[in-house]
Amino acid sequence: MISALLLLALRAAPFPIPDSPFPLQDTTKGKAVYVKWCAGCHGDAGAGDGAAAAYMLPRPRNFTGGLYKIRTTASGQLPTDADLLRAIDDGLPGSAMPGWKGRLSDAERRNVMAYIKTFSSFFADTSQHVAALKFSSPPSGGTGDQALKVGRQFYDSIGCRKCHGDQGRGDGPSAPTLKDDADFPIFAADLHQNWRFRGGGSVEDIYRRLRTGLDGTPMPSFADLIDQKFLTDEELWRLAQYVRSLSPGAAPEVRDVVHGPQITGTVPVSPGDSAWARVTRYWFPLAGQVIHTSRWFVPAVSGVWVQAVHDGKTLALRVSWDDRTESPDTAWLKFEQRVLETVAGDDSAGSPPRAEPWPDQLAVQFPRHLPPGMERPYFLMGTATDPVYQWRWTSQPRRAVAGLGRGLERFDTLAGAPAGEATYEHGEWRLVLTRALATPDTANEVQLEAGRAIPMAFFAWDGSSGEHGSRMAVSTWYFLALDRPTPPGVFISPVLAMLVTLGLGLVVVRRAQRRSAARSGV
Amino acid sequence: MRKLGAVAVTGAVLALALAAWTRQPPAPAQGGATISGKVKFTGAKPALPKIDMTEEPKCKAKYQGVPTEETVVINPNGTLANVFVYVKSGLPAGYTAPAPAGPVTLDQDGCRYHPHVLGILVGQPLAIKNSDGILHNIKAKAKANRPFNISQPTTMTSTKTFDKPEIMVALECNVHGWMRAWLGVLPHPFFSVTGADGSFTLKGLPPGTYTIEAWHEKYLTQTATVTVAGSETKTTDFSFAGK
Numbered sequence: 001m002i003s004a005l006l007l008l009a010l011r012a013a014p015f016p017i018p019d020s021p022f023p024l025q026d027t028t029k030g031k032a033v034y035v036k037w038c039a040g041c042h043g044d045a046g047a048g049d050g051a052a053a054a055y056m057l058p059r060p061r062n063f064t065g066g067l068y069k070i071r072t073t074a075s076g077q078l079p080t081d082a083d084l085l086r087a088i089d090d091g092l093p094g095s096a097m098p099g100w101k102g103r104l105s106d107a108e109r110r111n112v113m114a115y116i117k118t119f120s121s122f123f124a125d126t127s128q129h130v131a132a133l134k135f136s137s138p139p140s141g142g143t144g145d146q147a148l149k150v151g152r153q154f155y156d157s158i159g160c161r162k163c164h165g166d167q168g169r170g171d172g173p174s175a176p177t178l179k180d181d182a183d184f185p186i187f188a189a190d191l192h193q194n195w196r197f198r199g200g201g202s203v204e205d206i207y208r209r210l211r212t213g214l215d216g217t218p219m220p221s222f223a224d225l226i227d228q229k230f231l232t233d234e235e236l237w238r239l240a241q242y243v244r245s246l247s248p249g250a251a252p253e254v255r256d257v258v259h260g261p262q263i264t265g266t267v268p269v270s271p272g273d274s275a276w277a278r279v280t281r282y283w284f285p286l287a288g289q290v291i292h293t294s295r296w297f298v299p300a301v302s303g304v305w306v307q308a309v310h311d312g313k314t315l316a317l318r319v320s321w322d323d324r325t326e327s328p329d330t331a332w333l334k335f336e337q338r339v340l341e342t343v344a345g346d347d348s349a350g351s352p353p354r355a356e357p358w359p360d361q362l363a364v365q366f367p368r369h370l371p372p373g374m375e376r377p378y379f380l381m382g383t384a385t386d387p388v389y390q391w392r393w394t395s396q397p398r399r400a401v402a403g404l405g406r407g408l409e410r411f412d413t414l415a416g417a418p419a420g421e422a423t424y425e426h427g428e429w430r431l432v433l434t435r436a437l438a439t440p441d442t443a444n445e446v447q448l449e450a451g452r453a454i455p456m457a458f459f460a461w462d463g464s465s466g467e468h469g470s471r472m473a474v475s476t477w478y479f480l481a482l483d484r485p486t487p488p489g490v491f492i493s494p495v496l497a498m499l500v501t502l503g504l505g506l507v508v509v510r511r512a513q514r515r516s517a518a519r520s521g522v
Numbered sequence: 523m524r525k526l527g528a529v530a531v532t533g534a535v536l537a538l539a540l541a542a543w544t545r546q547p548p549a550p551a552q553g554g555a556t557i558s559g560k561v562k563f564t565g566a567k568p569a570l571p572k573i574d575m576t577e578e579p580k581c582k583a584k585y586q587g588v589p590t591e592e593t594v595v596i597n598p599n600g601t602l603a604n605v606f607v608y609v610k611s612g613l614p615a616g617y618t619a620p621a622p623a624g625p626v627t628l629d630q631d632g633c634r635y636h637p638h639v640l641g642i643l644v645g646q647p648l649a650i651k652n653s654d655g656i657l658h659n660i661k662a663k664a665k666a667n668r669p670f671n672i673s674q675p676t677t678m679t680s681t682k683t684f685d686k687p688e689i690m691v692a693l694e695c696n697v698h699g700w701m702r703a704w705l706g707v708l709p710h711p712f713f714s715v716t717g718a719d720g721s722f723t724l725k726g727l728p729p730g731t732y733t734i735e736a737w738h739e740k741y742l743t744q745t746a747t748v749t750v751a752g753s754e755t756k757t758t759d760f761s762f763a764g765k
Contacts, residue, residue, distance in 0.1 A: 067669065076662075076670035127685065128668070158675040159657025162697045173577045177699035181663055213671050218696030220659035220673040224680055 026107075030115030033108045038116075041096065046119030048182075054344035055297040056096045059184055066120030067181065069214040070199035072132040075221035078122055080132050084113045094196030094302075133211060133223075138203050139234050142241035151242025154235055158222060160243075163188035168246045169427025171324040176335040181216040185338040188218075190322050190427070191243050195251035196302065207240035252283030252303075257479045260308030260315065262450065267309050267316035271423045271430035276318055279307040286460055286473035291380060292408050293346050294353075298339070299473030300324075300462035304362075310482050315448050316434045317480075319362060319458070326424040327395055327463030328357030340466045358463030360395040361472075362431060365405065365457040366446040376455045379477050381405035389446045391418045391433050395463070398422065400433055404444060408470045414444055437482070450482040554726035555750035559757050561716050561736055563602040565764035568594050568740075573633070573700045580656055581633035581698075591700055592638045593740050594764075601720020602762050604639040605738045606690065606706045608713035609724060610745065612732035619710045621645035625681060628693070628703060630658050630674070635693065635703035639739070641713040642705060644687060651679045658701070663692040667707065690737060704739055736760040 035044070041060040043049040048062030061068070070087055071079040088109050091099035100109055117123040141147050155161065155168075163178065165171035168191030180186045194201030199209055213221030225231050231239075259280065268275040285303040288296045305320040325332050337355035345352065366389045367377050382388035387404040392411070400420030403413040418435040437448040448454060458475040461467040570590040575582035595603040625647035629636040631654060642648055650660050652674040660680070661671040666688040672680055684691070684707040695701035706713055714722035724734070731749040741762040748758050 065665065075672055076664075076668040078668075122668070158673065159697065162657055174697050174699065178696060181669075213673075215669065215671065218659065218661070218671075220661065220671040220696075222673050224672050225675070228678055228680075230676055230678070 025114035026111045027115045027118055029108070030111030030113070033104060033112040034115050037100070037104070038112065042116075046116060052096075057184065057298040057339065057343050058095050058180070058186065059182065059342075060096070062182065063116045063119035065181075065216075066122035067216045069216060070209075071212050071215070072135070072208060073130060073212060074133060074223065075213045076215060078128055078130045080130055081113060082132070084116070085109065088113055090200070092198040093200070094193075094198055135204070135208060135211065136233055136237070138207065138237050138241070142203060142237070143245065147238050148242050148245050150235060151238040151240070151245075154231055154239045155242055158225065158231070158239075160239075163218065164191055165324075165427050167426035167428075168192060168243070169322050169324060171427035175324060176332045178218050179338070180218075184342050185335055186217055187324070190324075191246045192322060193302065194244060194247035201244070201247065201251075203237075203240050203244045206243050207237055210236055210240060252305075254285060255282055257453070257481050258282045258306050258308050258456070260310055260317075260480060260482045262483060262485045263309050263311055265311065267311050267314050267434060268318075269316060269419060269432055269434050270421055271318060271320075271432045273432075275309070276307055279309055279318075281305045281307045281320070284458055284475050284478060286458065286475050289380070289470055289472050289474045292470055294470050295346055296467065296471035296473075297345075298343050298465075299460075300465035300467060301460035301473045304458050304460060304475075306458070308480055308482070310437060310448075310450070312437075312450075312485075314434055314436055315482065316432055317364065318430065318432045319364065320428060320430045321362070321460060322427055323360055323424075323429055323462050324427050325360075325462065325464035327360040329464050330357060332464035333357065336464050336466045345471070353466065355466060356468070358461070358466070358468045359397075360429065360463050361459075361461040361467075362393045362429070363459040364391045364433060365389070365459065367455050368404070368444055368446060370446065370449060370452050370454060376477050378407075379457055380474065381408050381411075381459075383407055384410070387412075389444060391420075391435075393420050393422065393431055393433065395422070395424075395429075402435075402445065414441065416441060416445060448480075448482060450484045452481075454480040454482070456480045553753045554728060555753060556723060556725045556755040557727065557732065557734060557748050557750060557758060558721065558723040558755060559607075559759040560720045561602045561605045561607070561722065561738075562720070562759060562761040563596050563600055563764065564761060567596055567764055570594065571700075575633055578633055578654075578656060578698070581654060584632035589632070589634065592634065595638075597718055597720050599719060601716065602738065602741075603716050603718060603720060604637075604704075605716040605720075605722070605736050605760070605762075606639050606641060606704065606713065607716065607722040607724070607734060607736045607760070608641065608689075608706060608708060609710065609727070610733045610735040612730050613710060613712075614728060614730070617710060617728075619643065623647075625649035627651055628705075629653055630660075630695070630701070633658075633695075633698050633701060635701060637703070637715065639690075639704045639715050640706070641715060642684065642707055643711060644685065644707060644709050645683055647681045647683055648705070649679050649681050650674070652677055657697055658695045659697055661694050661696060662705070663694065664688060665691075667691065689735075690739075706737070734758060736762075738762060 039050055041050040041052045046063035048060045053060050066078055068079040071083045089099055089101040091097045122128055161172050162174045163172040170188040170190045175188045178186050199205050210222045213219050226233055283303055283305055286299055286301055288299040301321050307318040309316050333355050340352045368389045377386045377388045382405045384406045387406045390405045391400055391402050393400040401413050401417045403411050405411055416439055418433045420433050422431040439445045455477045457477050460473045572588045572590050597603055621643040626642045627649045629651045652658055655677040657675040659673045662669050666686045667684045687709050688707045691705040693703040693705055712724045714724055716722050727750055729751045733745055733747055735743050735745045737743050744760050746758045748756050750756050
């Protein structure tokens with residue numbers, strides 16, 4: 001009883017940590033939060049080895065070294081409390097770390113921040129100076145051609161392309177050799193997906209990462225280059241602005257329906273056709289297939305961009321996605337092996353699967369028949385009794401086939417295949433699949449009717465990440481809507497209606513005028 | 523900024539004088555005892571992986587044949603090079619040595635580090651030089667010290683220091699995955715790195731009984747205990763076996 005009271009008293013009296021802008025941090029309470037919410041991934045002793053850690057890439061942070069990627073401090077220095085709190089509050093996009101703001105109270109987040117600092121003796125070492133760097137403000141004109149040209153010039157001259165690739169999709173010549181400080185394989189960031197940048201995707205965030213580097217990863221700090229006058233602070237900002245320009249203005253919104261307009265003339269069958277530039281593209285995020293064995297927790301393809309057009313007879317669907325490798329690529333075999341060894345799977349108890357030169361693959365899935373209501377086959381490639389109709393494309397052999405998916409294990413190829421044309425350039429696949437809207441095999445092949453909601457789903461495999469079979473990225477069901485051309489009546493009837501209204505109005509006015517004229521005449 | 527530029531210039535001037543120094547301990551204070559010996563190698567000589575420098579023509583052009591990694595360098599006389607030999611323990615309590623003001627230079631030349639293994643005193647500057655003029659990053663994967671990871675996209679020199687003793691700090695370049703060097707940070711000058719003849723010398727030791735450790739990146743460590751007095755010289759050899 002007494003000890004319980006004592007414990008209560010102790011808990012009720014948090015001790016403030018001096019020199020912190022965040023007062024009232026209580027590591028005892030922080031530990032309780034940590035054990036409940038954090039230890040599953042980060043481990044009881046903070047070594048980044050919780051039960052779930054082996055299924056993640058990147059792995060959860062190991063707190064024992066006091067080494068953090070996202071900081072406002074110089075390379076190798078400890079992060080500030082504000083840095084740690086930002087990671088806790090906002091999470092680390094593109095990783096398994098969620099944001100905890102709104103899930104944990106302010107006090108809980110501050111306390112757990114204080115607690116994770118206890119895992120490394122560096123935080124208690126008073127000789128460590130923890131000071132946020134002073135950052136300048138971005139120079140104006142950052143989206144102008146001249147600014148981006150300067151940025152691109154430094155992208156080349158300081159060697160960004162070595163890892164991030166010529167167009168920034170993480171496909172540079174050094175990319176297949178990269179590992180982090182714990183010797184886990186690590187990907188050079190795809191600079192076209194700034195919404196997945198761990199430390200945020202704004203120009204300011206990118207500039208800070210260039211100044212501080214990402215500790216524990218191959219990404220160095222470029223701060224010395226300003227000190228040594230290799231480039232100016234403004235030029236570093238230009239580089240950040242250039243990197244920012246590679247991603248869309250805003251993170252893509254996920255919408256449920258792909259609208260495919262009807263065009264006059266024939267549909268574009270080539271991925272490079274300029275006609276695609278006039279067609280709206282839709283983003284569909286993909287997730288790892290974690291429902292059936294072999295499960296896959298670290299899908300390489302984070303999403304696909306989809307465009308559709310038809311000409312009344314034929315559908316053309318362009319699917320574009322970022323992929324660091326044109327698989328099979330033997331230069332990435334060692335990397336693939338390291339990924340397979342790092343990420344736990346459930347293939348078999350024992351040794352991880354061997355790296356093999358798998359191709360890249362993409363599948364587009366439809367039901368066999370358009371459902372009258374919302375009922376659709378099982379999204380994960382159908383079932384034995386209720387199969388799905390799929391188009392499957394592979395990079396090697398370079399071809400597209402159609403068939404019926406009867407669950408993950410069985411795919412029965414059909415005679416009629418869609419035409420497939422694909423290009424691979426600088427880390428991006430662009431694939432156009434075309435097929436007649438109506439086909440003779442109405443029993444198995446979906447009949448693509450304009451004006452109907454056509455269920456559609458996507459699957460992607462990156463061969464060089466060891467993805468094959470059920471180790472893949474999947475989407476849920478979305479819809480394809482093939483728009484009918486607007487009949488001319490739609491444009492003419494409003495005009496007619498306006499004319500009629502105007503005419504009637506004039507008649508009314510005329511009458512009123514006549515009446516009033518007659519009255520005044522009396 | 524100017525200071526760093528000056529270091530770059532003086533670094534070049536000092537390079538000649540320091541070239542040999544990095545493989546030998548700093549000059550002894552006064553007399554003292556000496557421990558020296560050789561590091562022998564027995565057994566199977568491992569084949570070293572060849573380095574494909576196709577992506578870096580500037581580096582590739584610096585070699586006649588195909589360069590190899592330097593994980594195990596065996597000398598013609600059957601000794602092992604790149605072994606870091608140092609006094610692990612035995613110095614009088616509170617023994618301190620002031621860090622020399624002059625830097626130790628680590629050069630990146632031909633997409634390899636020169637030297638491959640080196641020692642430095644706590645607080646002594648490490649001048650990291652890029653003679654290649656292409657992008658290198660230098661990551662120090664320190665554990666006792668704070669790490670760093672800086673970029674050098676051009677011919678330049680950066681200077682770093684280490685606050686705490688650490689055996690050994692791995693230095694690596696991530697642009698060129700094969701580039702790796704090893705740095706021993708000690709609070710005293712009693713260390714040596716075996717070179718082309720496989721020998722080491724620790725000079726100027728106060729009288730005492732010392733644990734001498736020989737460290738190799740692949741074959742790990744061996745220790746010997748040696749007692750010295752006055753200005754005598756004692757010999758102790760190490761032997762590593764290939765597997």
